[in-house]
Each structure stands twice: as C-alpha cells, then as structure tokens.
Amino acid sequence: MSMIRYSVIPDKNPREILLLRGTGCAYKLCTFCDYHEDSSQDLASNFQVNKEAISKVTGKFGILEVINSGSFNELDEDTMNLLVETCARLHIHTIHFECHWLYRRFIPALRARFAAVNTRVVMKQGIETFDYEYRRDVMKKGINEPDPAKLAEGFEECCLLFGLPGQTYESMINDVETGLKYFNRVCINTMTANNAPLQPDPEVVRICKEEVIPRYLDNDRVDTLLENTDFGIGGEE
Ligand code: SF4
Known part of the structure; x- marks a missing residue:
C-alpha cells in the first residue's frame, strides 16, 4: 500500500492538491x-515519489x-523545478504552498521563481x-509573534487547529474571525488522535464539529477539515 498523494477538491475554491x-x-x-x-x-527517493504524484496533475482548475x-x-530542487515546469505547461495560474513562520524569508524568492512562468504563489501558514x-x-x-497583523505579512492564508484541551466555543470563534480579518482564507483543522503528546479533548472536538464548523460551512473563505484526510490525500491506496 502507498499513500494517496494526489486529489481533487471540487467545491469551495476548486483545485488539485498534492501531498x-x-x-x-x-x-x-x-x-x-x-x-x-x-x-x-x-532526495532522489523523494523526487521519485513526488514525480509520480505531480504526473497526475491536469491543470483542470488552473489552481x-x-x-x-x-x-x-x-x-528537493528537482521537485521544485518539476512544479515550475508543470505550472508553465498546464497554465496553472495559482499555486498554494505552506510555510512555517521561521522560513518566511525564503518566500519572496519562491514568488519570483513562479512569477517567471506567470504563476501566482499563495502562501499558507499554520498559525x-x-x-x-x-x-x-x-x-x-x-x-514568536503575538500580533495577527504581523503574522499575516507575506502570507495569504492560515490554518487553525481546533479540538484541543482548554479551547472553548468562544476561543474558536475568535480564532476564525481573527483569521478572516487578516487573511484571505482560513482552514479549520479538527484535531484527531495521533502519536503526538498533545491529544484531542472529545468535548472540545464535539463543540468544534457541532457548533463552530456549521457556522462556516457556507463561507467560501473557510475550509473545514473534520479529518486530516478530508482533502482526499494522506490515506492509503
Ligand atoms: S505542525 Fe508539525 S510539521 Fe508543522 S512546524 Fe509543527 S512540528 Fe513541524
């Protein structure tokens, strides 16, 4: 079995997605x-894995x-070159990436690299x-930055993580509303059990799923993931 690394998200900002x-x-x-x-x-092994996934991209949505x-x-560099070449060949006008706050200094060069093939980079930060x-x-x-306005400098989108001990309905709503104020789009991830030290609180997960997420289902600027495989990638095939 291998991991599913290519999928299509048909609604809300339709796009192809690669893991x-x-x-x-x-x-x-x-x-x-x-x-x-x-x-x-x-790196060579990573490129082989990535090359197979990238070969499935059709450019059908341009995103x-x-x-x-x-x-x-x-x-790796071969993967990045192949992504640039794929965007140029399939006329993909927008490519989304993720970046931790610590690496924000590398973003301008990435934007310039894709701008050379007329592709706009949209950057998402896991806040x-x-x-x-x-x-x-x-x-x-x-x-190491408390100010949401500064956190948004150089980023267009943010991810939020809900369902953790200590979070409340009010704190989660405040997070979404703050995200919508400073970013173009917000992605709500619901915490699921994994092997990490901090694990979900079932009652907070319930509040997230039953009271918070329903408020944003019709909002085109909000993506909601109940499981981290909801975008169709990350599971086994
Ligand atoms: S969420 Fe995971 S992948 Fe992202 S910065 Fe933290 S440890 Fe790294």
Whole structure:
C-alpha cells in the first residue's frame, strides 16, 4: 500500500492538491504534530515519489495546492523545478504552498521563481490559534509573534487547529474571525488522535464539529477539515 498523494477538491475554491514528500519539518517541536514522519533525507527517493504524484496533475482548475507535512523549502530542487515546469505547461495560474513562520524569508524568492512562468504563489501558514500564550506554551508552535497583523505579512492564508484541551466555543470563534480579518482564507483543522503528546479533548472536538464548523460551512473563505484526510490525500491506496 502507498499513500494517496494526489486529489481533487471540487467545491469551495476548486483545485488539485498534492501531498509531496520533503526532508521533513526541521522544527518538529509542536506538541500536537506527528506529520513530520512523512519525510526522508533521501532526495532522489523523494523526487521519485513526488514525480509520480505531480504526473497526475491536469491543470483542470488552473489552481494547484502543494502540501508536504512541513514547509515548501523542505522539498528537493528537482521537485521544485518539476512544479515550475508543470505550472508553465498546464497554465496553472495559482499555486498554494505552506510555510512555517521561521522560513518566511525564503518566500519572496519562491514568488519570483513562479512569477517567471506567470504563476501566482499563495502562501499558507499554520498559525493554529491567535491565542499567543496557548500557541507558545501548550502547542509549542515556535512562532514568536503575538500580533495577527504581523503574522499575516507575506502570507495569504492560515490554518487553525481546533479540538484541543482548554479551547472553548468562544476561543474558536475568535480564532476564525481573527483569521478572516487578516487573511484571505482560513482552514479549520479538527484535531484527531495521533502519536503526538498533545491529544484531542472529545468535548472540545464535539463543540468544534457541532457548533463552530456549521457556522462556516457556507463561507467560501473557510475550509473545514473534520479529518486530516478530508482533502482526499494522506490515506492509503
Ligand atoms: S505542525 Fe508543522 S512546524 Fe509543527 S512540528 Fe508539525 S510539521 Fe513541524
């Protein structure tokens, strides 16, 4: 069995999506995360995995999202070249990547690289919550910036993570509304059990699913994921 690395998201900002493999998150300290297990230091092997996934892209919507369980700069150079070539060949006008706050200095060069083939880069940051102390002390996210306006500099989209101990209906609504104020789009991820130290609180997950997410189902600027495989990638095939 191998991991599903290509999918199509047909509604809300229709796009193709790729889950690529990089060298892995260099940070690795977030207490809720074990995503960085999908990685390898073998660049040639990563490229082979990524090449197969990228070969499935058709350009049907002109929009491609790339995630890689970390930040875009952890992808190998052959993969990046193939993404640029694919965007040019299939006339993909917009490509989305993810990036941790720590690597924001690498974003302008990435934008320039894709602008050369007329592709706009949209950058997503995993902010998880706008509660600075919770993000720093409980999530250990490694973002040393409390000001949402500054967090949005150089980023168009943010991810939020709900369903964790201590979060409330009010805190989750405040996070979404803050995200919508400073970013073009917000992606709500619902925490699911994994191998990380910080695990979901079932009552907070219930509030998220039954009271928070329904408020945003019709909002085109909000993506909602109840499982981290809801975009159609990350499961086994
Ligand atoms: S959430 Fe992102 S930055 Fe944090 S450990 Fe996981 S992959 Fe790394």
